[in-house]
Amino acid sequence: MISTPGTYAAAEALKALKLGLHTMIFSSDVSLQDEIALKKMARKRGLLVMGPDCGTAILGGYPLAFANVVPRGDVGIVAASGSGLQELSCQLSRHALGVSQAIGTGSRDLSREVGGITMLQGYEALLADENTRLIVLLSKPPHPEVAQDLLHHCTGEGKPLVLCFLGMDAEHVITGERRRVVRTIEQAVQAALALLGKGPSAPPLGLSPELAERAQEARAKLQPAQRHIRGLFSGGTLCSEAQVVLSDLGRAVYSNVPLRPELHVAQQPSAPGDVLLDVGTEEYTVGRPHPMIDFRARRAQITHLADNPNVGVLLLDVILGYGAHADPAGELVPAIQELSERAARVGRHVVTVASVCGTVGDPQGLRPTEQRLLEAGVLLAPSAAQGARLAHAIVS
Amino acid sequence: MSSKTETLIKEGPRVVNIGLDSFADNLASLGAPVTRLDWRPPGEGDAELARLVAELADDTEGAGALIREANGVALSRFLAARPMWVGMARAIDVIPGMDDHTILHAGPPVDWDGMCGPIKGAVVGALLYEGWARSEKQAWRLAASGRIRYSPCNDHQAVGPMAGIISPSMPVMVVRNETAGNIAYATMNEGWGRALRFGAYDPPVIRKLKWMEKTLAPALKGAVEQMGGIDVRSMTARALHMGDECHNRDVAATTLLFRDLTLALAGTVRSRSVLASVLDFLAHQEHFFLNVSMAACKAALQAAEGVPNSTMVTVLARNGRELGLRVSALPDRWFAAITGTAEGLFFPGYSAADANPDIGDSAISEAAGIGAFVMATAPAITQVIGGTTETALAATQNMYRITLGENPNYTLPILGFRGGPAGIDVRRVVETGITPLIDTGIAHKDPGHGSIGAGIAKAPLACFNEALRAMADHVRKAVDKGAGL
Numbered sequence: 001m002i003s004t005p006g007t008y009a010a011a012e013a014l015k016a017l018k019l020g021l022h023t024m025i026f027s028s029d030v031s032l033q034d035e036i037a038l039k040k041m042a043r044k045r046g047l048l049v050m051g052p053d054c055g056t057a058i059l060g061g062y063p064l065a066f067a068n069v070v071p072r073g074d075v076g077i078v079a080a081s082g083s084g085l086q087e088l089s090c091q092l093s094r095h096a097l098g099v100s101q102a103i104g105t106g107s108r109d110l111s112r113e114v115g116g117i118t119m120l121q122g123y124e125a126l127l128a129d130e131n132t133r134l135i136v137l138l139s140k141p142p143h144p145e146v147a148q149d150l151l152h153h154c155t156g157e158g159k160p161l162v163l164c165f166l167g168m169d170a171e172h173v174i175t176g177e178r179r180r181v182v183r184t185i186e187q188a189v190q191a192a193l194a195l196l197g198k199g200p201s202a203p204p205l206g207l208s209p210e211l212a213e214r215a216q217e218a219r220a221k222l223q224p225a226q227r228h229i230r231g232l233f234s235g236g237t238l239c240s241e242a243q244v245v246l247s248d249l250g251r252a253v254y255s256n257v258p259l260r261p262e263l264h265v266a267q268q269p270s271a272p273g274d275v276l277l278d279v280g281t282e283e284y285t286v287g288r289p290h291p292m293i294d295f296r297a298r299r300a301q302i303t304h305l306a307d308n309p310n311v312g313v314l315l316l317d318v319i320l321g322y323g324a325h326a327d328p329a330g331e332l333v334p335a336i337q338e339l340s341e342r343a344a345r346v347g348r349h350v351v352t353v354a355s356v357c358g359t360v361g362d363p364q365g366l367r368p369t370e371q372r373l374l375e376a377g378v379l380l381a382p383s384a385a386q387g388a389r390l391a392h393a394i395v396s
Numbered sequence: 397m398s399s400k401t402e403t404l405i406k407e408g409p410r411v412v413n414i415g416l417d418s419f420a421d422n423l424a425s426l427g428a429p430v431t432r433l434d435w436r437p438p439g440e441g442d443a444e445l446a447r448l449v450a451e452l453a454d455d456t457e458g459a460g461a462l463i464r465e466a467n468g469v470a471l472s473r474f475l476a477a478r479p480m481w482v483g484m485a486r487a488i489d490v491i492p493g494m495d496d497h498t499i500l501h502a503g504p505p506v507d508w509d510g511m512c513g514p515i516k517g518a519v520v521g522a523l524l525y526e527g528w529a530r531s532e533k534q535a536w537r538l539a540a541s542g543r544i545r546y547s548p549c550n551d552h553q554a555v556g557p558m559a560g561i562i563s564p565s566m567p568v569m570v571v572r573n574e575t576a577g578n579i580a581y582a583t584m585n586e587g588w589g590r591a592l593r594f595g596a597y598d599p600p601v602i603r604k605l606k607w608m609e610k611t612l613a614p615a616l617k618g619a620v621e622q623m624g625g626i627d628v629r630s631m632t633a634r635a636l637h638m639g640d641e642c643h644n645r646d647v648a649a650t651t652l653l654f655r656d657l658t659l660a661l662a663g664t665v666r667s668r669s670v671l672a673s674v675l676d677f678l679a680h681q682e683h684f685f686l687n688v689s690m691a692a693c694k695a696a697l698q699a700a701e702g703v704p705n706s707t708m709v710t711v712l713a714r715n716g717r718e719l720g721l722r723v724s725a726l727p728d729r730w731f732a733a734i735t736g737t738a739e740g741l742f743f744p745g746y747s748a749a750d751a752n753p754d755i756g757d758s759a760i761s762e763a764a765g766i767g768a769f770v771m772a773t774a775p776a777i778t779q780v781i782g783g784t785t786e787t788a789l790a791a792t793q794n795m796y797r798i799t800l801g802e803n804p805n806y807t808l809p810i811l812g813f814r815g816g817p818a819g820i821d822v823r824r825v826v827e828t829g830i831t832p833l834i835d836t837g838i839a840h841k842d843p844g845h846g847s848i849g850a851g852i853a854k855a856p857l858a859c860f861n862e863a864l865r866a867m868a869d870h871v872r873k874a875v876d877k878g879a880g881l
Binding site for chain 2: 001002003004005007008010011012014015016018020021022026027045046047048059060061062063064065101121124125126128129322323
């Protein structure tokens with residue numbers, strides 16, 4: 001497990017492979033060329049290279065780096081996204097599904113250059129693993145050639161399979177008996193439930209009546225101009241999923257990690273719209289730890305929202321588990337309170353919506369975290385996707 | 397799925413953690429098997445060196461396999477060496493490349509202008525000793541005239557402590573590696589205090605050298621030959637069990653040697669007065685074994701020289717300005733870097749300000765895995781730096797981190813008779829940033845003074861970095877040629 005500065009990570013990984021060790025490279029900032037060389041060498045030697053930029057894995061029941069404490073179970077995961085893997089494993093556990101193994105690939109594995117080497121190795125490993133009954137492969141939409149390769153190799157023969165290509169065009173969704181191709185984590189969980197015969201085949205993905213009621217109450221407190229959502233995410237994939245949900249609801253969503261290039265926040269028209277930011281990208285993390293550990297970037301942005309007359313909802317993710325901050329709620333609540341006070345001074349109310357990516361077994365505890373957020377007036381959604389939906393219901 | 401992946405999935409991970417400690421904490425709290433690597437950036441943070449270390453790391457194929465195999469050969473040749481002190485000879489008669497205008501010196505190559513005070517002083521002494529100059533003034537002029545050729549001892553199968561001066565008519569000890577037949581030479585130890593090797597050159601110093609040439613050398617020659625040679629490796633092994641590290645603490649080894657020599661000398665030296673003077677000299681000389689041992693170390697390391705692709709260090713030597721090393725695969729190249737002053741204890745009236753930077757070929761001891769490398773067995777040596785038994789243990793433990801293997805001939809009782817660290821690996825030094833420790837005497841920086849103390853020095857890293865870069869070029873060529881594959 002390598003989390004040295006990126007400059008040295010490839011060298012350490014090479015030494016590990018020479019010693020016959022699988023490697024998990026948490027470090028980012030490893031060149032693409034090195035990644036390819038390491039993964040090819042590893043494949044030749046029957047070894048796995050998880051990463052670089054691999055934030056999480058769960059092997060043999062042990063969480064590696066950033067990971068949640070989820071029950072062991074039937075679902076094997078291979079994911080190119082750390083926060084995506086965390087959200088998926090937590091959502092599965094909320095639906096009484098456990099995880100057999102979760103293998104991270106690193107964020108570039110499904111690029112054309114790398115060709116999905118680790119994901120394909122991971123898939124093979126899970127096919128052979130007797131404790132895995134169903135496999136979920138999770139990533140942003142791969143390069144088309146790689147996607148084709150994956151679809152060709154990963155057929156669902158042997159074990160039912162869910163391919164979740166987050167934010168992929170809706171037309172590519174496949175609904176089959178053995179294999180499903182979906183575009184959000186929420187849908188992946190539903191597909192897994194269906195393929196394991198544990199849930200309805202096409203469950204509703206709308207808001208629960210209770211949340212819909214909360215949305216109505218909150219909506220009444222907003223002024224007519226407060227029609228926009230500002231999302232501040234520590235998990236990049238959660239930011240992407242929220243964008244998918246909101247754009248499916250007909251909203252124009254801008255981001256620093258946009259679904260399409262023309263939706264980059266730098267392209268934002270003068271008329272303000274929804275902006276969902278991933279504060280885990282380099283522009284925010286230079287010289288600082290990841291926002292799952294260091295909340296300074298998010299706190300500063302939260303309090304500034306009071307000055308924006310068009311923002312009605314602050315949308316947040318709160319990630320728990322090993323590796324994350326010991327008290328994320330304690331970090332966020334003061335900023336949320338300051339936002340409320342500053343907004344109140346100019347006669348406004350800003351609603352904060354959050355989803356907690358975590359489990360009751362996580363060191364921070366799901367319940368205490370949720371309790372502190374509720375006490376601060378935060379509306380809680382059961383998933384990142386639902387959080388986006390709830391935010392939309394409040395400002396639409 | 398490969399069997400290795402199957403094992404990972406079935407049995408779960410046994411983690412080696414490099415980097416963020418909290419990741420290891422989390423795993424440990426869950427009872428997962430986790431090892432924390434005491435990691436620091438290799439090559440002192442030079443990313444290119446870190447990559448070279450990884451590229452050249454042992455492997456089952458490619459460059460790493462060539463090196464692993466080569467180091468195995470070099471180390472086993474070194475460990476198999478059995479150096480015997482077999483006799484005495486005149487330098488010019490036996491040392492390759494020695495002639496009537498050559499003076500050998502310690503350390504890597506250096507010209508007259510670049511020489512430190514002690515070497516200059518010793519050169520002047522040697523010119524007087526040889527009779528090439530009649531006065532000190534004349535000697536200084538001749539030394540700088542360009543008519544004298546200066547060359548490192550180590551380039552001539554020889555080693556010399558401190559200034560390391562060997563001139564043509566000096567008697568040298570002949571040590572032969574009985575396993576491979578190669579031979580190494582060293583001058584005899586003159587004793588402590590004012591001595592040529594520390595840069596002193598006044599008349600008593602020269603007179604003593606003459607006595608050693610005319611009286612001591614013939615006596616020892618007769619005794620050693622009568623004994624059929626002296627097994628230096630075996631004597632070293634015994635002394636290591638008696639609290640010597642056989643570099644700067646040789647009292648046990650010298651005593652063992654004295655005992656054997658005395659019996660032989662009693663039989664071979666006819667003149668009672670000669671016998672008395674020889675025994676008197678040896679009995680008051682705690683370091684006499686050092687030079688014997690240095691020649692033995694040199695003979696053993698010579699056996700490991702010239703193995704293509706081997707990254708094992710075969711020479712460590714200092715000229716009072718630079719420390720130079722040589723690597724098995726590149727036997728004709730020196731890699732040198734500016735070296736510092738030893739940390740140590742000074743005789744009354746002297747201080748660190750008087751000290752010359754680290755000097756002498758005696759670091760061949762550490763290259764051969766004794767001296768500071770086996771400090772654990774000789775904790776008394778740490779008194780020169782005010783150290784403790786723990787200092788000594790830690791020193792040896794650290795040296796295991798930069799060596800290829802262990803020497804079964806030299807066992808260390810305090811470490812459960814573990815073999816001493818053997819075969820310095822350039823790759824490991826660069827990777828860990830740990831450089832060899834060297835037990836050493838300290839010379840006055842100005843010519844003419846002599847020895848002023850004893851201490852422990854640390855080799856500079858830069859020469860190892862340079863050697864690693866050269867090894868990368870060397871091994872890449874071998875891989876390109878497909879040699880050994």
